[in-house]
Amino acid sequence: MGKIVAGLCAALALAAGRAQAATWIVTYASAGGAPLSASLTVQTADTLDAVGGLDITGVTGAVDGDAVTGLILNPGQPFAHLSADGLFIYDNVLFATGAPVFSNPGLFFSGASGSEYNLFSDNASTYELYRARSGTGYLAHSRGAVTLARAGLISTFGAGGGAVPEPAAWALTILGLGAVGAVMRRRRSLAAT
Known part of the structure; x- marks a missing residue:
């Protein structure tokens, strides 16, 4: 669990330091x-x-x-x-x-x-x-x-466009989902033993 938290903290620091x-x-x-x-x-x-x-x-x-x-x-x-x-x-x-x-x-x-x-x-x-x-x-x-x-918006301003997520946002989302999956898997294995 500590490795997951450390990985998420590192990803957050990396994403914050590389503003696009x-x-x-x-x-x-x-x-x-x-x-x-x-x-x-x-x-x-x-x-x-x-x-x-x-x-x-x-x-x-x-x-x-x-x-x-x-x-x-x-x-x-x-x-x-x-x-x-x-x-x-x-x-x-x-x-x-x-x-x-x-x-x-x-x-x-x-x-x-x-x-x-x-x-x-x-x-x-x-x-x-x-x-x-x-x-x-x-x-x-x-x-x-x-x-x-x-650039990167689905449509121009005033036409109701939304922003396309940056790569750092995608990376954080994937890491977050992976962390949730790892925690759930660990809980399942602990409950089985």
Whole structure:
């Protein structure tokens, strides 16, 4: 019995120590102006930060064909920070309670062209996407809409989807069922003797 309890404790510690990052699929479509579109994959932490959102830890994808080269890190995470060139204020936070939205001041990332991008929400349905280059200034700006869905959900937000369990949850479930079976088997063998 002691081995079963020790195994369950080890599994719980392992599962707690390996929190899975959340992946979000983001599609931006301009209602007029450039940039016209963005297709992004955003990684976030799974735990809420000090402002009640999820810290963004990575971004990939493209904006109007310009390949995203990475997230521009926020040294004051999760609080707003001014970019080194003074063009943008950003925080790299996603709020996922209710309908998920990027914060305002938003997501800040770079492209292969040397451009910087800032995507943020004005409200739950209107977003703005800016493109700039350090030393040059603002190059383009558009307003549009964002579709934001967490990868691994059966359906997108607002459509009644449920989450798919993570591998650690499956492992704990299987270990728990195995422990219950072992205890029941031991009780049966003790009762027979």
